Amino acid sequence: MSNLRFKIIEGTRSAAQSVFAHRFRSFLTTLGIIIGVASVIAVVSVVQGFSANVSAQFDGIGTNVISIDRYTPPKSRLQGKYARLTYEDFLKIKYQVPGASNVTPNLQMWGSNSGVTYRGQSVSTRIFGTASTYQKLNAVYCEQGRFFNVSDDKSRRRVALIGPSLANKLEIQGSPIGQHISILGEWFKVICVTEKKGKLFGFDQDDFALVPFSAAQSLIGGHWGSNIQISLSVDKLEQVPQVKRNITSILRRAHKIDSGEPNDFEISSADQLMKTFESIVGSTTLVLAGIVSISLLVGGIGIMNIMLVSVTERTREIGIQKALGATRFDILLQFLIEAIFLCLLGGLIGLLLGFGAGSLISNLTDLPAATVPMWAILLSFGFSAGIGLIFGIIPAAKAANLDPIDALRYE
Numbered sequence: 001m002s003n004l005r006f007k008i009i010e011g012t013r014s015a016a017q018s019v020f021a022h023r024f025r026s027f028l029t030t031l032g033i034i035i036g037v038a039s040v041i042a043v044v045s046v047v048q049g050f051s052a053n054v055s056a057q058f059d060g061i062g063t064n065v066i067s068i069d070r071y072t073p074p075k076s077r078l079q080g081k082y083a084r085l086t087y088e089d090f091l092k093i094k095y096q097v098p099g100a101s102n103v104t105p106n107l108q109m110w111g112s113n114s115g116v117t118y119r120g121q122s123v124s125t126r127i128f129g130t131a132s133t134y135q136k137l138n139a140v141y142c143e144q145g146r147f148f149n150v151s152d153d154k155s156r157r158r159v160a161l162i163g164p165s166l167a168n169k170l171e172i173q174g175s176p177i178g179q180h181i182s183i184l185g186e187w188f189k190v191i192c193v194t195e196k197k198g199k200l201f202g203f204d205q206d207d208f209a210l211v212p213f214s215a216a217q218s219l220i221g222g223h224w225g226s227n228i229q230i231s232l233s234v235d236k237l238e239q240v241p242q243v244k245r246n247i248t249s250i251l252r253r254a255h256k257i258d259s260g261e262p263n264d265f266e267i268s269s270a271d272q273l274m275k276t277f278e279s280i281v282g283s284t285t286l287v288l289a290g291i292v293s294i295s296l297l298v299g300g301i302g303i304m305n306i307m308l309v310s311v312t313e314r315t316r317e318i319g320i321q322k323a324l325g326a327t328r329f330d331i332l333l334q335f336l337i338e339a340i341f342l343c344l345l346g347g348l349i350g351l352l353l354g355f356g357a358g359s360l361i362s363n364l365t366d367l368p369a370a371t372v373p374m375w376a377i378l379l380s381f382g383f384s385a386g387i388g389l390i391f392g393i394i395p396a397a398k399a400a401n402l403d404p405i406d407a408l409r410y411e
Contacts, residue, residue: 012337018310026342029306032299033346033387034353037380039295041354041372048363049371051281064269065137066100066232066238068093068247071266078410081263084227087217089254093230097246099239102133103232107216116209117164117182118170125166126208127183129216130305137231145177145192153212160188163206164196183211240269260283296383300391307339307395318399332396339392340385347384354362 070083087105094103107129115122130332132148134140141147143164152159160181167176176190188211197205232238244267249266311318318331355372 013089030346036296037350046359142192161192165206300387306389335396340388343388
């Protein structure tokens with residue numbers, strides 16, 4: 001065992017001397033490995049950073065959150081019938097579903113893309129009517145000011161919460177708290193600027209305005225005001241399936257849906273969305289990494305070619321080593337170590353370049369910070385070593401099988 005360890009150490013030292021004695025050739029030889037590993041790491045770091053950011057968003061909301069949206073089956077759409085969720089549906093779910101809490105109505109104020117106006121300047125944004133429970137349900141907190149309370153909703157008070165991006169777009173001088181903005185021709189007093197959340201999928205999560213649900217209803221009117229989305233949290237995670245079944249039963253009865261007919265609503269949970277997202281990200285990472293890994297195979301072929309050239313150049317050296325007592329295994333081990341050393345060196349350089357490229361991409365775009373998981377690092381080095389072993393075996397075997405007499409005669 002000690003003899004083998006000595007041979008490996010000596011082989012590594014010899015490989016390092018050979019690589020640094022031919023720096024430019026070694027660089028060109030490992031270029032395929034460098035590009036391959038850098039590409040894989042860049043792709044994985046960007047995707048994993050993006051995944052980590054989305055996971056953090058879901059963690060902030062909680063995996064026990066359920067959303068209920070309207071859904072119009074294709075048959076009904078062809079008949080010109082469109083599903084709706086009403087305020088009465090919200091009340092039924094709030095008071096008749098055990099285990100459900102923070103039941104929150106959400107009303108998007110359609111037609112509000114004409115925007116919010118402040119001192120004659122109009123900007124487009126998303127405007128929602130909601131309740132005070134929205135804060136706890138969606139982990140939205142005020143950087144300045146306060147959130148809605150029950151009194152604001154009951155009295156249809158004209159108050160608004162705005163995101164930091166909307167505050168910047170309106171170019172409000174000083175603190176926005178206490179300023180008045182116009183929404184659909186009505187004046188609202190700003191009582192809160194929410195904490196910054198950043199962008200997700202290129203979508204600005206901070207460009208919005210929230211008003212009390214009752215105030216939104218009074219602005220939009222009966223027909224549009226009855227078309228809402230409902231969100232809630234479940235007290236215990238294991239209760240989620242039962243709560244979904246209870247909601248389904250209540251809404252089917254309320255909407256008078258016959259047995260065998262499809263639901264005119266959709267129920268989705270945060271954990272379900274998270275699992276779907278993780279599955280998509282995992283598949284995307286594997287496909288992209290598989291595509292760019294082809295360059296690693298090309299790099300392996302380059303390693304094999306240069307090692308064959310190296311064997312030819314060092315034929316006399318191999319003959320001398322064998323004449324001095326080196327065995328076939330010694331020669332085989334020497335050239336295998338050299339091939340693996342080249343690949344690992346290329347893998348290390350590629351790893352650093354890949355992480356740098358991923359970070360640069362993240363900084364130049366709106367993507368989250370790049371993250372390189374440990375499995376990607378280990379896989380890159382393992383794959384690089386594997387490439388060196390596989391593509392180095394043929395040159396190493398050729399060197400080991402050289403006849404010492406013929407090798408000494410080689411010119």
